[in-house]
Structures are given as structure tokens and as C-alpha cells.
Amino acid sequence: MMTYGETFRYFRKSKGLTLKQVADDMNSVSLIGQFETNHSRISVERFVHLLSQIAVSYDEFQVKRRGTTRTPVQQQIHDFQALMSIRKIIADDGQHISEEELRRHFQQLRKENEGHYNLQLAQYVDLVQYQWEHKPTDSVTESYPRQLQLYFAQVDEWGLYELMLLNQCFRIFPVAISWQLLQIVRKKVTLIAKLPGYNSEIANVYFSAITAFTARHDLAKAWQTWHLAEKFCRQQNAEGSAILLPAMAGWITLHEGHEERARALFDQTLEYYNMLSLTEMHDRWQQILEGQISAYHKKIPQYFVFVTPFE
Structure with missing residues (x-):
């Protein structure tokens, strides 16, 4: 797998551009040279600007860098989540994968991480294990995995992985913690949203949080989050995600006791x-x-994790 610097150098040279032609007030010749030779790291903002300088999309960049849009670990997590995806459930006429088979796949993930430790896989394994040991209830105990909360608070640069992980955590974090993390998302999205394809993932975070707040009967927080989602979709012209805004408003309205309005x-x-x-x-x-x-009607709390469709 190529490094970010090596990949950038490949595209720059393939377009016949010199370091001087790419450099500007934001990124000097020296800084770009050090980045290409892996002697220096640069911020997300500087990186996004460099891609615009050579007219290469983020997705195109990652395909060249890795040969795929996912790392091997991300692919493993993706494949495991796909076993429980709403598309699979609907395709199978509502039948979930058996618990025995699901646990067998989970044990394979655990063994993989024991043999080749990876932080992302370790966090995902801990998260799934916690969800299986604690049934969803209206209240969240103090035993929630605080190490994940600390990770979100301490990591400097958020990307697709952090957004996807947070999506999974809303159902296990206390409302106050989830709300704090949403404020971090608000600060991070300015840079993240500049990366192609990230708008839907950011909107998914807001939508997942809405269902978590609604399931815990904190409808005020659910509406506040809906307004954050609406503002984001409007500012980023995220039409695909904006289609779901009425449905999410209906989700909250239903739990306010207004079923006909929710249906509309x-x-x-x-x-x-x-x-x-x-x-x-x-x-x-x-x-x-x-x-x-x-x-x-059955008074069953509905947590829903919004993700991009599985291929």
C-alpha cells in the first residue's frame, strides 16, 4: 500500500506538474516535498487543498493508494455489518442471521485481532461485545465503554472511521455524552465535508443520533439534532440525505403521540x-x-444505525 505522500507524488508527476506549480501560499515547495517523501505530515485542510491543486478527487486518490476504498480491517468490519444490514433482512423476508452463525463470524473477527492487533478492529470488537452483553433499555448504565468516549474526545483528525464508529455508539452512550460528541462533530464537519462522499456519512451520524435520543424519550435533543441535520443538508446541498429529513421528523413526531402527522x-x-x-x-x-x-405501538425502543448501502 502506498503512503499518502507517495500517492500524491504519483498523481502530480502523472499530470506533468512540478512542485513549484502545485505550491502556493498554503503549501510551500518544501512542505510538499517533505510530504511526498514521508518526512512530514500535513493537516486535512492542506491535504484537501493539494488535491484540488492537481484536480484529483479523494475517492480516486484512495483507490490508487490502496487499490480499494477500504483497508482490509474496514472490509472485515463492513462484511460483518452486512450480515445484519436492513437490505439483507428485507431481502430475506425479515429473517435475521441466526445468533449461532453471527457469533461464529464474530469469533473470527476476535481471533483475527488477537493474531494481528489493530486499534479499529479492537474498538469494534469491544463495541459489539458490549452490545451483546447489555440489552437495549431506556437508560444507559455507568458501565458503558468509556475508552471509546475518550478516543473521540482525544483524536485530532476525524475521518470516515470515526463517523462510522460514533454511529454505532449512540445506542450505548448516555444522552449527555452523545450530545457532547455531536458538538465535536459540528466542529469537525467543516473540514470533513470537503472530502468527496463524506456528506452522506455526516448526515447518517445525525440521523442515528435522532433515533437514539427518541428511543430514550429525550425528544428535545432529538429535535435539536434534526435541526442540525437540516442545516447541514441545506448548507452542503446534500439532496440525497435531505430526502430523509421528513421521515426523521416523523420519527420524532410519532413518539410525541401524533401518529397521523407522523404518517404524513x-x-x-x-x-x-x-x-x-x-x-x-x-x-x-x-x-x-x-x-x-x-x-x-408495542412500546419497543427503536435504535437505528444509518449507514451507506452495502454493495
Whole structure:
């Protein structure tokens, strides 16, 4: 796998650009040279600016650097999550993978990490283990994994991994902690949003938090988070994610006891999918929202982790 500097040097040279042609007030010739030879690290902002200087998208850059958009560990986590994805559940007529088979796959992840330790995989294993040992309830005990909270607070540069990990943590963190971490997200998104393809992941964080706050009956926090999501989608022109804003408003409204109003909001999102001829998305979300109404009547808390669709 190539380093970031080596990959940047490859693209710069392939376009016939010299260091002097790429350099400017933000990135000097010396700094770029040190970055390319792995003698210096640069900030996300400087890196994004360099990509714009050579007209290369982040996705194109990562494909060249790794040969894939995911690291091997990210692929392992992705494959495990795909076993429980809503697409798979719907495709299998609502049938979940058996607990025995799921635990067998989980043990493979654990063994992989014991043999070749990786921080990301270790954090994911700890998270899944905690979720299995503690059934979702309206309250969160003091035993939640604080090491994950500290990681979010201390890591300087947030990327796709941090967003995906936080998505998984909302169901186990106390409301106050989740709200604090959302404030960190607000500060980080200015830089993260500049990376191509990240808008949907940021919106997913807000949507997942809304369901967690709603499940814990903190509807005030849920509405505050909805407004953060609406503002983000509007500022970033994230039309794909904005389609779900009415449905998320309906999610909260349903738990306020206004079912008819909630259904009308759900229908807005479904109608958007119809207008865009996104039949698969329409059918998927119709089942999800109907399931949410059914769970509401049965008084079953509904935590939902929003992720980009599994390939």
C-alpha cells in the first residue's frame, strides 16, 4: 500500500506538474516535498487543498493508494455489518442471521485481532461485545465503554472511521455524552465535508443520533439534532440525505403521540423516492417506517444505525 505522500507524488508527476506549480501560499515547495517523501505530515485542510491543486478527487486518490476504498480491517468490519444490514433482512423476508452463525463470524473477527492487533478492529470488537452483553433499555448504565468516549474526545483528525464508529455508539452512550460528541462533530464537519462522499456519512451520524435520543424519550435533543441535520443538508446541498429529513421528523413526531402527522411526514419521504423513480429505496423505507409504527405501538425502543448501502 502506498503512503499518502507517495500517492500524491504519483498523481502530480502523472499530470506533468512540478512542485513549484502545485505550491502556493498554503503549501510551500518544501512542505510538499517533505510530504511526498514521508518526512512530514500535513493537516486535512492542506491535504484537501493539494488535491484540488492537481484536480484529483479523494475517492480516486484512495483507490490508487490502496487499490480499494477500504483497508482490509474496514472490509472485515463492513462484511460483518452486512450480515445484519436492513437490505439483507428485507431481502430475506425479515429473517435475521441466526445468533449461532453471527457469533461464529464474530469469533473470527476476535481471533483475527488477537493474531494481528489493530486499534479499529479492537474498538469494534469491544463495541459489539458490549452490545451483546447489555440489552437495549431506556437508560444507559455507568458501565458503558468509556475508552471509546475518550478516543473521540482525544483524536485530532476525524475521518470516515470515526463517523462510522460514533454511529454505532449512540445506542450505548448516555444522552449527555452523545450530545457532547455531536458538538465535536459540528466542529469537525467543516473540514470533513470537503472530502468527496463524506456528506452522506455526516448526515447518517445525525440521523442515528435522532433515533437514539427518541428511543430514550429525550425528544428535545432529538429535535435539536434534526435541526442540525437540516442545516447541514441545506448548507452542503446534500439532496440525497435531505430526502430523509421528513421521515426523521416523523420519527420524532410519532413518539410525541401524533401518529397521523407522523404518517404524513413519512409519506413525504416516500413520495420523494417515487418522484425520483428510486423504487428500491421507496420499498425499503416503506417497510422500515411501517416497522417503526408497529414498534411504537408495542412500546419497543427503536435504535437505528444509518449507514451507506452495502454493495
